Amino acid sequence: MALSSKFLLFCFLLFFISPSIAKTSFRPKALVLPVTKDGSTLQYLTQIKQRTPLVPVKLTLDLGGQFLWVVCEKEYVSSSYRFAPCHSAPCSLANAPYCFECFGTKPRPGCHNNTCNLLPENTINGISFNGPVSMDVASIQSTDGKNPGKVVSVPKLLFGVTGMAGLGRTKISLPSLFSSAFSFKRKFAICLSSSTKANGAVFFGDGPYVMLPGVDVSKSLTYTPLILNPVTTATLTFTDLPSSDYFIEVKSIKINGHVIPMNTSLLSIDKKGFGGTKISTVHPYTVLESSIYEVFIEAFTKGLAKVPRVKPVSPFGACFNSTHIGSTRAGAAVPQIDLVLQSSKVIWSIFGANSMVQVKDDVLCLGFVDGGVNPRTSIVIGGYQLEDNLLQFDLATSRLGFSSSLLFHRTTCSNFNFTSNA
Numbered sequence: 281m282a283l284s285s286k287f288l289l290f291c292f293l294l295f296f297i298s299p300s301i302a303k304t305s306f307r308p309k310a311l312v313l314p315v316t317k318d319g320s321t322l323q324y325l326t327q328i329k330q331r332t333p334l335v336p337v338k339l340t341l342d343l344g345g346q347f348l349w350v351v352c353e354k355e356y357v358s359s360s361y362r363f364a365p366c367h368s369a370p371c372s373l374a375n376a377p378y379c380f381e382c383f384g385t386k387p388r389p390g391c392h393n394n395t396c397n398l399l400p401e402n403t404i405n406g407i408s409f410n411g412p413v414s415m416d417v418a419s420i421q422s423t424d425g426k427n428p429g430k431v432v433s434v435p436k437l438l439f440g441v442t443g444m445a446g447l448g449r450t451k452i453s454l455p456s457l458f459s460s461a462f463s464f465k466r467k468f469a470i471c472l473s474s475s476t477k478a479n480g481a482v483f484f485g486d487g488p489y490v491m492l493p494g495v496d497v498s499k500s501l502t503y504t505p506l507i508l509n510p511v512t513t514a515t516l517t518f519t520d521l522p523s524s525d526y527f528i529e530v531k532s533i534k535i536n537g538h539v540i541p542m543n544t545s546l547l548s549i550d551k552k553g554f555g556g557t558k559i560s561t562v563h564p565y566t567v568l569e570s571s572i573y574e575v576f577i578e579a580f581t582k583g584l585a586k587v588p589r590v591k592p593v594s595p596f597g598a599c600f601n602s603t604h605i606g607s608t609r610a611g612a613a614v615p616q617i618d619l620v621l622q623s624s625k626v627i628w629s630i631f632g633a634n635s636m637v638q639v640k641d642d643v644l645c646l647g648f649v650d651g652g653v654n655p656r657t658s659i660v661i662g663g664y665q666l667e668d669n670l671l672q673f674d675l676a677t678s679r680l681g682f683s684s685s686l687l688f689h690r691t692t693c694s695n696f697n698f699t700s701n702a
Contacts, residue, residue, distance in 0.1 A: 308422035308432055309464055310485030314698055315341055317667075319476040322564035324663060326445055326482060329419040331358035341482065343470065343561040344525035345446025346398075346453060346514065356389040363392040364413040371396035371413055374452045375521065380412045389414065399514070420458075425488035425496075427697050434461055447482070447673075448524030449508070455675060458484040466675040470561070471497070471686075471693035474633070474667040478694030489670055491686065491695035497670045500689065501681035502628075504528055504621040506673070511553025513656060523553065526673060528680055530557040530659060533572075534618040534627075535579040542572050546658040555658050557619075559671070559680075563662035565595070565637075567651035572658065573597070580646055583615030596637065596645035603642050610687045612636040612644055619661075629684050634665045668692045 313326045324341040331337075364370035366379040380397035395412040422429035434457075446453045447468065455468040464485040471489065473480035483489055487498030509523035530547050532539045546569055549556035568576055577598050581589070588601040606613035611633025619628040637647040647664050670693065672681035686692055 306422075306430055306432070308429065308462055308485070310423050310425060310483055311420045311432070311458055311462075312423040312428065312484070312696070312698075313420065313482050314479040315470070315472060315482055316479055317473060317476045317663075322663065324472055324480070324561050328445075330416055331356070332360035332417050334417070334419055339443055339445040341470075341561050342444045342446050342448070343559060344448045344513070344523070345444050346448050346450045346524045358389070358416055360417045361389050362415045363389075363395045364415060366394050366396050368396070370415065374398060374413050375450075376413055382412075423483065425483070425498075426490040432462070434458075446524070449506075449522070449526065449675065450524045453524070455484055455673070459675075467672060468675075469498075469670055469672040469681075470666070471670045471696070472561070472663060472667045473692065473694040475694055479696070479698055480667075480693040481696045481698075487672070489672075489696075491689075491691040491693070492697060493691070493695075495686075495689050495691045495695075497683050497686065497689070497691075498672065498681075501670070501672060501683055502626060503679050503681050504626055504628075506678040506680050507549065507556065508678070509549050509553050509556060509558075513553065513558075523558075525558045525560070525657075526680070527556050527558045529622055530619050531622070532620045533576065534616075534620060535576070536583045536615040537618075538579065539620075540575045540579045542575055546572065554654075554656055557659040557661065558657050559661045559666070561663050561666070563660050565662040565664045566648045567655070567657075567660040567662060568648055569651050569655055569658040570653050573648065573650045576648065577646070580615055580617075590643055593639045593643065593645055595649045596639070596647065597650060599639065599643055599645040601642060602638065602644040605636075605644060608632060610685045614644075628682055630665055631685050631687075633685060633687055634667060634669070637664065 376396035380395050382391035397412045418434045459466045469483045488496045489498050507527040513523040587604045610631035614632045617630040636644045668686045670683040
């Protein structure tokens with residue numbers, strides 16, 4: 281997916297409720313999109329149907345992304361496409377006060393005069409571009425939390441084209457826009473599959489979130505506050521807004537029940553927006569600031585003192601001979617990692633299935649990487665550590681619900697029933 285080319289045109293897709301939706305007899309309580317893991321990039325992909333006539337559009341899932349954006353390539357053809365005039369309501373909602381001019385070419389998707397623009401960012405490589413705010417039809421599957429339901433359409437989805445599906449803390453991210461369009465609760469949940477051959481899911485709206493064989497994961501969540509970073513973490517921005525990323529308060533880290541020593545000031549967000557802990561789907565593995573990483577590796581290795589270490593395999597720093605490691609229901613039998621949150625009783629536990637990566641037949645590596653000195657964020661919880669865990673984000677109350685490993689519930693994130701509405 282060539283998202284970084286400076287010759288591509290970009291647009292942004294937002295949507296607003298219209299009379300055609302308001303008058304319909306069916307109003308969904310929740311929506312669901314399938315999520316697949318790409319084995320080569322380790323990114324999580326979803327797909328929506330967009331435009332008139334509808335065509336499938338593949339998007340990279342970006343938990344902290346500000347909005348939906350796609351590449352407006354020459355093949356973008358749609359009779360329902362509209363751009364947002366400068367200073368219009370869509371521009372105001374998108375907090376896009378500046379006008380956009382596209383000189384020397386015939387107007388087309390991604391290139392209009394007198395429209396507002398945003399700065400879409402490919403958060404995988406940090407490259408940002410200008411692009412006009414635009415609108416088009418999108419079609420999404422509804423759900424009752426157990427099975428897929430009717431397909432519903434959003435006639436004017438503001439989009440910022442193939443690109444990224446932003447789920448972040450903004451008024452124009454997909455969770456906010458879907459909630460506004462269909463008047464359901466400002467909640468969404470992600471459940472990433474550990475398999476490249478099976479779908480995980482992202483749910484928009486409240487639970488239940490039922491995985492086969494009938495396990496309602498929403499009933500077994502632990503809750504912690506979502507922390508607002510007051511300083512944007514975007515590479516470029518037109519306005520001074522808070523970060524759209526989701527931060528949580530990690531007080532300490534335990535390995536095998538023992539707190540590892542570290543500079544705890546790194547766990548707080550300072551006045552410049554540095555430090556703290558955020559959750560990310562575009563980082564394949566959890567990233568730790570160097571001083572934290574060093575003591576983390578040391579403590580974990582001590583817990584596997586009888587297991588021979590082998591030469592590290594990039595990007596990991598600690599690898600082991602897997603023939604000396606047993607197995608459990610929740611993966612490799614290795615030291616348990618606990619993220620201690622707002623109190624000693626609120627713990628996000630990480631077990632072998634989410635901590636160890638099989639890089640060769642006989643080699644397991646600890647799936648955490650060194651983030652260097654003075655990174656923007658001290659701890660970034662990456663996608664591998666999120667797999668087969670359900671995370672619910674409540675935007676109204678700024679609260680995160682998390683399940684820890686679903687393997688203990690004898691289910692996985694690939695067990696949502698996408699095939700039947702019976």
